[in-house]
Amino acid sequence: LAIHASVNDRPAVYTWEPNSNSGKPLFVLNEKGVAFDYHYIDLIEFEQHSPDYLRLNPLGTVPAFIHGSKSLTESTPLCEYIDAAFPGPSLTFPDAAGRYEMRRWCRLADRAAESVSVIGWHLHLGPMVRAKPREEIERLVARIPTRERRISWLAAVDGGFSDDQLDQARQAIGAFVSRMDAVLAQRAWLAGDRFSLADIVTFTNFYALPMSSPEFASEEVAPHVLEWLRRIYARPATMRTFSLARGLARRAFEIRDMLGAPREVRP
Amino acid sequence: LAIHASVNDRPAVYTWEPNSNSGKPLFVLNEKGVAFDYHYIDLIEFEQHSPDYLRLNPLGTVPAFIHGSKSLTESTPLCEYIDAAFPGPSLTFPDAAGRYEMRRWCRLADRAAESVSVIGWHLHLGPMVRAKPREEIERLVARIPTRERRISWLAAVDGGFSDDQLDQARQAIGAFVSRMDAVLAQRAWLAGDRFSLADIVTFTNFYALPMSSPEFASEEVAPHVLEWLRRIYARPATMRTFSLARGLARRAFEIRDMLGAPREVRP
Numbered sequence: 001l002a003i004h005a006s007v008n009d010r011p012a013v014y015t016w017e018p019n020s021n022s023g024k025p026l027f028v029l030n031e032k033g034v035a036f037d038y039h040y041i042d043l044i045e046f047e048q049h050s051p052d053y054l055r056l057n058p059l060g061t062v063p064a065f066i067h068g069s070k071s072l073t074e075s076t077p078l079c080e081y082i083d084a085a086f087p088g089p090s091l092t093f094p095d096a097a098g099r100y101e102m103r104r105w106c107r108l109a110d111r112a113a114e115s116v117s118v119i120g121w122h123l124h125l126g127p128m129v130r131a132k133p134r135e136e137i138e139r140l141v142a143r144i145p146t147r148e149r150r151i152s153w154l155a156a157v158d159g160g161f162s163d164d165q166l167d168q169a170r171q172a173i174g175a176f177v178s179r180m181d182a183v184l185a186q187r188a189w190l191a192g193d194r195f196s197l198a199d200i201v202t203f204t205n206f207y208a209l210p211m212s213s214p215e216f217a218s219e220e221v222a223p224h225v226l227e228w229l230r231r232i233y234a235r236p237a238t239m240r241t242f243s244l245a246r247g248l249a250r251r252a253f254e255i256r257d258m259l260g261a262p263r264e265v266r267p
Numbered sequence: 268l269a270i271h272a273s274v275n276d277r278p279a280v281y282t283w284e285p286n287s288n289s290g291k292p293l294f295v296l297n298e299k300g301v302a303f304d305y306h307y308i309d310l311i312e313f314e315q316h317s318p319d320y321l322r323l324n325p326l327g328t329v330p331a332f333i334h335g336s337k338s339l340t341e342s343t344p345l346c347e348y349i350d351a352a353f354p355g356p357s358l359t360f361p362d363a364a365g366r367y368e369m370r371r372w373c374r375l376a377d378r379a380a381e382s383v384s385v386i387g388w389h390l391h392l393g394p395m396v397r398a399k400p401r402e403e404i405e406r407l408v409a410r411i412p413t414r415e416r417r418i419s420w421l422a423a424v425d426g427g428f429s430d431d432q433l434d435q436a437r438q439a440i441g442a443f444v445s446r447m448d449a450v451l452a453q454r455a456w457l458a459g460d461r462f463s464l465a466d467i468v469t470f471t472n473f474y475a476l477p478m479s480s481p482e483f484a485s486e487e488v489a490p491h492v493l494e495w496l497r498r499i500y501a502r503p504a505t506m507r508t509f510s511l512a513r514g515l516a517r518r519a520f521e522i523r524d525m526l527g528a529p530r531e532v533r534p
Contacts, residue, residue, distance in 0.1 A: 070364060077370035084363035096351035097337060103344035148438075171415075 011082075012037040014056055015063035016048075017249040018241045020113060020120070021075040022062045023204040026244060028079050030237040031200070032088025038244060044128050046140040060145055076106050079197045091197050102191040105198035112176035113205040115169035116212075118161055123212055124248055126160050170213070177209070177216045177225055184224035188231070195235075203232050211255050226259065233261035278349075279304040281323055282330035283315075284516040285508045287380060287387070288342040289329045290471035293511060295346050297504040298467070299355025305511060311395050313407040327412060343373050346464045358464050369458040372465035379443035380472040382436035383479075385428055390479055391515055393427050437480070444476070444483045444492055451491035455498070462502075470499050478522050493526065500528035 013029070013036055016022035022043075029036050041047045041062050048060045057064040057073045065072040067085070072078045083091045093099050129137065137157060144150045161169070180202070183190060191198035207229070210217040219226060232238055233256045242252040280296070280303055283289035289310075296303050308314045308329050315327045324331040324340045332339040334352070339345045350358045360366050396404065404424060411417045428436070447469070450457060458465035474496070477484040486493060499505055500523045509519040 072367060072371075074367075074371040074374055077367050077374065080370065081363050081367040084366070096348050099351070100339055100341075100344050100348040103347065104339075104341040107341055107344065 009068070010035060010037065011086075012039060012066040013063055014039045014041050014053065014066070016041050016043045017245050017247060018204070018252075019207075019245075019249045020117060020205055023241070023249070024075045024079050024201060025063050025065050025082060026241045027200045027204055027237065028082045028091065028197070029086075030241045031091060031235075032082070032086055033237075034082070034086045034088055040246060042247075043125070044247065046144075049140070049144045051143075054145065058145070060149075076110055076197075076201055079106075079201060083197060091195070091200065093192060093194065093196060098192050098196075102196045102198040105190045106201045108176065108179070109198070109202040109205055112172060115172040115176075116205050118165060118169035119173070119212055121156060122161055122166060126156065129157055173209075173213055174216050177206075177213075177222050180228070181222045181224045184228050189228075199228075199232060203229075203238075207232075207252060208255060210258055211251060230259050230261045233259060276335070277302060277304065278353075279306060279333040280330055281306045281308050281320065281333070283308050283310045284512050284514060285471070285519075286474075286512075286516045287384060287472055290508065290516070291342045291346050291468060292330050292332050292349060293508045294467045294471055294504065295349045295358065295464070296353075297508045298358060298502075299349065299353055300504075301349070301353045301355055307513060309514075310392070311514065313410075316407070316411045318410075321412065325412070327416075343377055343464075343468055346373075346468060350464060358462070358467065360459060360461065360463060365459050365463075369463045369465040372457045373468045375443065375446070376465070376469040376472055379439060382439035382443075383472050385432060385436035386440065386479055388423060389428055389433060393423065396424055440476075440480055441483050444473075444480075444489050447495070448489045448491045451495050456495075466495075466499060470496075470505075474499075474519060475522060477525055478518060497526050497528040500526060 011029070011034070013025050015025065015038075018026045022041075026038070041053060043062065047053060048057075048062055053064070054060055056066065056071050059073060061073060063073065063075055063078070065078050065082070072081060080092070093102060132140075141150055141153050141157070144153055180190065187193060189195050189199050190202055209225070209229070216222060217226060217229075233252075239252075239256070242249055245252065278296070278301070280292050282292065282305075285293045289308075293305070308320060310329065314320060315324075315329055320331070321327055323333065323338050326340060328340060330340065330342055330345070332345050332349070339348055347359070360369060399407075408417055408420050408424070411420055447457065454460060456462050456466050457469055476492070476496070483489060484493060484496075500519075506519075506523070509516055512519065
């Protein structure tokens with residue numbers, strides 16, 4: 001992993017897959033048509049804790065967005081930064097009430113995403129990390145900056161989540177999806193009459209819903225959410241972003257086909 | 268509790284004390300010099316679960332901000348709404364980088380505030396609620412809209428938090444205060460060279476630090492945080508806001524004196 005200074009105004013994104021927080025800047029940049037350098041940080045290899053990466057973001061989280069001399073790491077405020085600082089179609093609302101609604105949905109989605117990541121760890125990340133030899137896991141965990149986070153990583157690798165925690169996470173996802181469906185029965189996009197950062201922040205956390213939580217993604221319980229997913233999968237910027245995936249988020253091509261969304265971009 | 272429709276452009280705020288989320292719109296409105304109607308929702312009496320209030324905000328959380336036909340309830344996005352929709356001094360930054368930094372701090376403060384509310388429940392709210400007769404507690408809890416939240420309220424009333432949970436909350440507060448102190452050693456305000464929503468959102472959660480977590484609020488460990496608190500306590504809008512307090516937040520007058528901040532507004 002070599003860290004490059006960003007040249008002129010061209011931003012550099014250090015992040016993992018187009019998935020969850022990691023995906024936010026990738027979807028926003030592609031929607032706006034902004035050229036950028038993409039540096040893949042492999043969470044399965046714990047590259048977010050490598051000394052090089054910690055120089056960009058001492059917190060060891062993804063994404064890190066480098067623009068001129070700045071390193072921006074808080075993913076949802078970063079979406080608003082990219083939307084305001086670069087040319088391309090606006091992804092926000094012109095009025096204060098629309099922006100409030102957009103930010104409210106971003107907060108709701110980010111909160112619900114904590115439950116998605118519990119299920120995601122249980123189904124995907126946990127097993128991928130556990131498949132490594134024990135010595136390698138211990139070597140990777142040893143370089144995590146703080147003792148507190150070394151302990152919680154080891155606990156996640158070894159123990160995972162209890163049935164109670166998994167049940168609570170599933171309930172929270174179900175409640176959020178119903179809330180989305182009620183709103184999307186009234187309007188095409190989450191925050192109003194236009195596609196906005198609210199849709200991107202929610203989509204990057206929920207694009208895999210039909211695969212990882214099919215019980216909440218049926219035509220019976222969430223028809224408007226399914227329509228909304230189809231509309232976003234049909235956007236050229238969406239599939240251009242998923243084309244950057246090397247691992248987990250490749251599943252997006254399969255999910256698009258499950259949903260019957262149009263196929264403009266191939267894997 | 269009678270709910271009044273808001274007349275013309277004059278907003279109405281239904282909220283508890285100038286404290287935590289409940290205080291956010293009050294501080295922002297007073298900083299901007301916007302006239303508003305204030306309706307006190309007593310959390311100790313569980314008024315946020317009354318049928319009248321649930322019509323304004325079905326979630327049963329405070330604040331609810333009524334402007335024209337809209338009810339806005341997500342407190343940090345609400346601060347940006349008030350700043351943009353009303354006249355008065357701007358509480359944000361003119362540039363995208365400044366606004367990113369402001370929103371980043373708002374997120375950090377809101378996350379750290381979860382730990383403040385654990386300690387706040389333990390020291391203040393829990394004992395106040397537990398002082399009520401048991402039948403009254405059960406009557407108040409019975410009208411909470413969802414079973415899940417009835418259970419967690421009863422658990423909070425009966426059990427409170429474990430020593431482990433309290434320790435973790437104290438550690439998180441300490442870590443956040445060190446982070447603030449490091450930034451405030453470099454600049455007067457949290458997000459840059461001007462007082463902004465970042466300072467308000469953080470202050471409403473941390474104004475009582477010298478009283479509730481004195482170990483983190485000494486001249487030795489957090490001198491710049493103490494100076495920042497003094498500067499905010501010295502703002503006329505701050506003490507005008509605390510004058511609205513009827514219960515818990517009256518402590519602000521005592522804390523201001525502990526800090527040796529100037530006394531422009533009397534309790």
